[in-house]
Amino acid sequence: MNKLYYTPGPSALYYTAEEHLKRALKEQIPSISHRGAQFQEIYKLASDRLRSLLALPDNYQILFTASATEIWERSIQNCVAEQSVHLINGAFSQRFYEISKQLGKGAVAFEVPHGSSVDPAVVKVADPELIAVTHNETSTGVSQPLADITALRAQYPDTLITVDGVSSLPAVALDYSQIDAAYLSVQKCFGLPAGLGVWLVNERMLAKAEALAATGQSIGSYHSLPALISRAAKNQTPETPNVLGIYLLAAVAGDMLDKGIDMIRRETAYKAALLYHAFDTHPALSVFAKKESLRSQTVLVAEVEGGSAPLIEYLAAKGLVAGIGYGQYKASQLRIANFPTHSKEQFEYLTDLITSYKV
Numbered sequence: 001m002n003k004l005y006y007t008p009g010p011s012a013l014y015y016t017a018e019e020h021l022k023r024a025l026k027e028q029i030p031s032i033s034h035r036g037a038q039f040q041e042i043y044k045l046a047s048d049r050l051r052s053l054l055a056l057p058d059n060y061q062i063l064f065t066a067s068a069t070e071i072w073e074r075s076i077q078n079c080v081a082e083q084s085v086h087l088i089n090g091a092f093s094q095r096f097y098e099i100s101k102q103l104g105k106g107a108v109a110f111e112v113p114h115g116s117s118v119d120p121a122v123v124k125v126a127d128p129e130l131i132a133v134t135h136n137e138t139s140t141g142v143s144q145p146l147a148d149i150t151a152l153r154a155q156y157p158d159t160l161i162t163v164d165g166v167s168s169l170p171a172v173a174l175d176y177s178q179i180d181a182a183y184l185s186v187q188k189c190f191g192l193p194a195g196l197g198v199w200l201v202n203e204r205m206l207a208k209a210e211a212l213a214a215t216g217q218s219i220g221s222y223h224s225l226p227a228l229i230s231r232a233a234k235n236q237t238p239e240t241p242n243v244l245g246i247y248l249l250a251a252v253a254g255d256m257l258d259k260g261i262d263m264i265r266r267e268t269a270y271k272a273a274l275l276y277h278a279f280d281t282h283p284a285l286s287v288f289a290k291k292e293s294l295r296s297q298t299v300l301v302a303e304v305e306g307g308s309a310p311l312i313e314y315l316a317a318k319g320l321v322a323g324i325g326y327g328q329y330k331a332s333q334l335r336i337a338n339f340p341t342h343s344k345e346q347f348e349y350l351t352d353l354i355t356s357y358k359v
């Protein structure tokens with residue numbers, strides 16, 4: 001029996017991914033040259049389709065890396081001389097902060113208890129170079145309200161603002177005029193095999209990297225922003241990239257465009273409402289996000305009275321793979337991905353099972 005993955009990354013493959021993967025093998029995509037015209041066409045298709053899907057403005061470049069974790073490191077190397085600022089409310093936002101410290105920067109943390117998000121009004125720093133916001137904290141199921149990002153921009157117009165949309169793009173409609181960079185990994189909402197990060201950067205990010213390089217600071221080598229951007233202009237990458245991953249991304253982004261981003265977002269909201277209702281009404285479950293306005297639409301996290309293992313086993317017996325809690329919440333919480341590949345019917349089935357679960 002095929003299992004149904006509701007884990008928050010990797011998750012279920014996008015429902016068309018298998019067909020695209022088979023076609024890729026038939027077309028011998030993994031063997032083509034990454035310097036040839038066929039690859040350039042694939043790159044351009046992926047880039048063009050992502051741009052339409054995300055409604056990304058022209059002043060943004062679309063760059064490919066190995067992962068989102070790599071983008072954390074590259075963001076600091078390319079855009080921070082001394083100090084980055086991090087809004088921390090879970091394990092992923094925390095990790096970005098730690099990478100900045102590991103790279104020798106004076107990273108400043110504004111931290112709140114898990115289950116909540118940092119109020120932008122408490123973020124007080126003199127002339128920060130870069131502020132890191134995690135739109136969707138996958139470890140806790142908390143989403144930073146988009147109005148908070150706008151508030152940060154108003155407060156710090158000259159600061160680079162970089163948004164982790166790894167587990168929410170393309171389900172979230174970011175306002176790219178209020179930020180300077182955003183990024184994602186394809187194994188989350190795009191439902192593809194891991195090993196490809198997508199970095200969206202505007203001209204202010206590039207200008208900062210060039211200014212740092214001009215002072216003699218190292219901004220890295222093959223994946224510095226100038227190196228990535230000059231190759232992207234030729235629909236290429238500096239290294240031999242994940243050609244298969246880029247091919248699959250182009251294909252799935254095309255399917256998502258055919259379905260329509262509005263439909264994807266409406267279905268995401270419907271499925272989230274359904275499951276949150278089940279969490280709210282079940283006597284043994286409670287949503288971890290403290291305030292309703294902070295509840296993630298794409299990663300739903302509940303605390304389970306007495307521990308989540310029996311509920312996860314109950315679902316597994318029906319062929320459903322649910323996510324365990326993250327880190328310290330491993331045994332106490334349930335995490336469910338609500339990604340574009342998860343159909344309304346699959347969510348109705350999951351919700352019915354959870355509703356009828358008896359402790």
Ligand SMILES: *Cc1c(COP(=O)(O)O)cnc(C)c1O
Pocket residue numbers: 009067068069070092134136137138164165166167185194
């Ligand atoms: C999964 C995840 C990452 C890391 O992605 P990798 O592809 O493992 O590097 C970063 N941020 C968030 C919010 C995530 O969910």
